[in-house]
Amino acid sequence: xxxxxxxxxxxxxxMGQEVILRCVPISNHLYFYWYRxxxxxxxxxxxxxxxxxxxxxSEIFDDQFSVERPDGSNFTLKIxxxxxxxSAMYFCASRVLAGVGNEQFFGPGTRLTVx
Amino acid sequence: ILNVEQSPQSLHVQEGDSTxxxxxxxxxxxxxxxxxxxxxAKSPEALFVMTLNGDEKKKxxxxxxxxxxxxxxYLYIKGSQPEDSATYLCAIEAGGTSYGKLTFGQGTIxxxxx
Numbered sequence: 001x002x003x004x005x006x007x008x009x010x011x012x013x014x015m016g017q018e019v020i021l022r023c024v025p026i027s028n029h030l031y032f033y034w035y036r037x038x039x040x041x042x043x044x045x046x047x048x049x050x051x052x053x054x055x056x057x058s059e060i061f062d063d064q065f066s067v068e069r070p071d072g073s074n075f076t077l078k079i080x081x082x083x084x085x086x087s088a089m090y091f092c093a094s095r096v097l098a099g100v101g102n103e104q105f106f107g108p109g110t111r112l113t114v115x
Numbered sequence: 116i117l118n119v120e121q122s123p124q125s126l127h128v129q130e131g132d133s134t135x136x137x138x139x140x141x142x143x144x145x146x147x148x149x150x151x152x153x154x155x156a157k158s159p160e161a162l163f164v165m166t167l168n169g170d171e172k173k174k175x176x177x178x179x180x181x182x183x184x185x186x187x188x189y190l191y192i193k194g195s196q197p198e199d200s201a202t203y204l205c206a207i208e209a210g211g212t213s214y215g216k217l218t219f220g221q222g223t224i225x226x227x228x229x
Contacts, residue, residue, distance in 0.1 A: 042221050045216045050214055108158045109158075
């Protein structure tokens with residue numbers, strides 16, 4: 001069964017470093033998302049991406065964040081200069097279409113630890 | 116800001132018990148409700164997507180109902196098994212221009228004891 005995959009499963013980085021989190025969405029899906037969950041808090045939306053551009057982003061998704069679909073299969077989230085408060089589980093999701101009844105399929109997450 | 120609340124936060128039941136938990140959301144601007152089952156170190160697994168007031172959906176021993184007028188959904192598990200132990204998340208998709216953005220509740224952690 002097709003699934004969303006994410007790498008790495010766990011990343012440890014120093015504050016101020018750049019990180020790139022990678023996702024491979026399900027192949028025929030058209031909408032892509034990043035969410036994150038800080039420990040003890042709700043899963044929160046970061047950004048949605050469709051037709052090679054950002055369709056919606058949250059207040060969290062500031063200039064330090066960017067997304068890219070570099071080669072038609074991968075979908076990446078880059079954090080330019082990590083802060084301690086960026087430590088969280090980051091989930092990628094994809095769906096075939098937006099619209100009624102369409103599921104979002106999630107990857108297993110990347111746990112980012114910023115020291 | 117859309118606020119989605121789930122209760123209880125955690126639940127311990129014995130194998131064979133039936134259980135249910137609640138997801139509450141603002142009824143205005145509602146588009147769809149998603150239920151997910153999330154086991155540690157695995158991908159959140161989609162259980163149901165519900166859109167219509169009065170919707171009832173079932174998958175095996177798990178079922179869900181939706182009341183969009185009063186802004187709540189119930190998830191039921193009949194005859195709980197240890198393998199049902201997981202965090203159950205609900206998420207709301209609002210209407211308007213959002214491109215499928217989901218707003219999540221805090222989850223209900225279910226532990227089923229053998």
